[in-house]
Amino acid sequence: MSREWTLRGATTEYTVGLPEHGGWLELRAWGPHGVSDGPSPLGYVGRPQYMTPGDVAAVEYAPDGVRPFAGPDLVVRPARALSWSFEDAAQEGDSLRVDFADAGSGLRAALHYRLAADSDVVERWVELTNAGDSPLQLVELGSAGFSVPTPHGARLTYLSGQWAQEFTPATTELRRGRFEIGSTLGVTGHQFSPYLAVRDARDTGPTWGVALAWTGSWRIVAERDAAGLTRIRAGRVAVEGPLALAPGATLVTPVAAGAYSAEGVDGLARVWHAYERGLAGDRLTRTRKVIYNSWEATYFDVTAAGQLALAEVAAEIGVETFVVDDGWFVGRGDDTAGLGDWTPDPAKFPDGFDTFVDRVRKLGLEFGLWVEPEMVNPRSALYEAHPDWVYQVDGRPRTTIRNQYLLDLGRPEVEEFVHSTLDGLLRGYDITYLKWDFNRPRTEPGRMGVPLEDPDLDGAHVAALYRILEALRRDHPHVTVEGCAAGGARVDLAMASRVDVVWPSDNTAPIDRLRIQDGYLRAHAPHLMSSWVTDATGLFDTRPRSLAFRFVLASAGVLGIGADIRRWSAAERTEAARWVARYKQVRDVVTQGEVHRIGGPDEERCAVQYTLDGRVVVLAWNPGPLDGLGTVPARPVRLKLRALDPATRYAAAGALYSGAHLMSAGLPVHWTADHDADLIEVTQTSS
Known part of the structure; x- marks a missing residue:
């Protein structure tokens, strides 16, 4: 029964094979074109002692019966030691599907692969169907296992951090054992990015990467065995407990993406950049407008007169889109009230919000607006009307973070409210830019009146988020959507395919931000990276830098300005106008070009090179x-x-x-x- 299938990308191929016994699929080769022409670099010799063959083989996706000791990708209850048999396979162009089934439980698993011809990233996901008569519980639910040869130990590179210090590169050497990163926050998180780069500890060239397209709770685990194989498992985490799979039901895992480069971590970054440019589709060619955002200039003190004064200066220096941040809606004088009541405050816009927007537009600027639609303040009309719409556990106190609760977006009525609210704003006003923020994780893992063990809160929330974003992009294709989550807590491949730009961090100070952006560009493309010029002095490194430094830094992605430009001198405004004009001349190269990082923030050399069409x-x-x-x-x-x-x-x-x-x-x-x-x-x- 032994069979093999090869998927070929731009410079990479990925070959999987079915052993004679038909009990699993395993990786035969992954690397440059032609790497599969020869004995598998992932095969092993000798007899496994005190473990099973599946524990040492390069198994692509393993239930616990296949890898009982070395870490399975799937654990199902009440089944124990779940294993399955090959049923069918179908390859069409750049896609492959391989089907397995377990007769005892009725579980069917379809392993999906896709390696596009213009990409060196293999996408993998699993479709699980309960074809039996009894409900099943999914205890562990990975998307894929990726195997990498590391005969001298595994060198792992990852991105960690916290609020205001996101995307900090870190490296560790794994001689043997297990390494794990992830989030249980119901959101991608500040602490770790769903990204891991792996190479042999003595080889600086060939490097493999794994990333996860999921905006909820997640986990990436690397395990190196005694025989020199490092296996990386990636998938979502069921933080509320096992996921129910009823008879006849199907669950599809998030996409886990694997990448290969012969040019180390920096070359791997270029592979991810090209992949994310592909995710953008034809929206990539849309000009990334220079924006002004009012947050650091006015905070909650939003008035029509104050915002127009900023807009006038912004227009003078060449800004193209003016974005009003938090503080524009009723009840919003600080962060204790107003969230959920998305109506422009007539006291702040006495001539009407539409008149205000029109005045901004007459300055030659497009108009944008900040929203945080998944949140609600206890002091709001929405919460007063619908206290049951927030996550909560019956009989337990509710936790506020930043004086707000998180709406249960998985409830159909909440999803409809959020979608109709945003859709109404975009239809009611001439808005071309929407900044979607998210300033707190989920704390209470429950829904009023529903048993705690029943709902998949994480999956329902993320699925609704994706549906809303996709609907807004479909119905308002001219609107640029920025993804933000208290800075960089929602930056992942799934968001990269559904928003136009992301906000890497709330920290806009020059040296701090230089470090953040250096780490960000290791995993994500510059066309997604929104960056502002501000007057911030720094949280972790307060050394002063020039206005030129700040403009060059913010020009490394999508240029924005967030300083109180009313206070800038005439000379500073003139200099700013020159930098904005220079950015406009090169922004297509920056946002669409091939990226080479030269040195870094802690080295004498620190630069980024962008190349596009010569x-x-x-x-x-x-x-x-x-x-x-x-x-x-x-x-x-x-x-x-x-x-x-x-x-x-x-x-x-x-x-x-x-x-x-x-x-x-x-x-x-x-x-x-x-x-x-x-x-x-x-x-x-x-x-």
């Missing part, structure tokens, strides 16, 4: 001390560029270089106390 843009920063520069002999910092033609001549910053020089010696940048960042265009020249 155009090269380099954003560079001095993250080190500014004092003493130029007072003693020193040589310029050299930025070694990538992927140029060695024989071609290039012009950059008023000088000429060969491609060979720029890649080997590097592009020189000379920092001074007054010059701590730059945006440099590198252009081909015939001279």
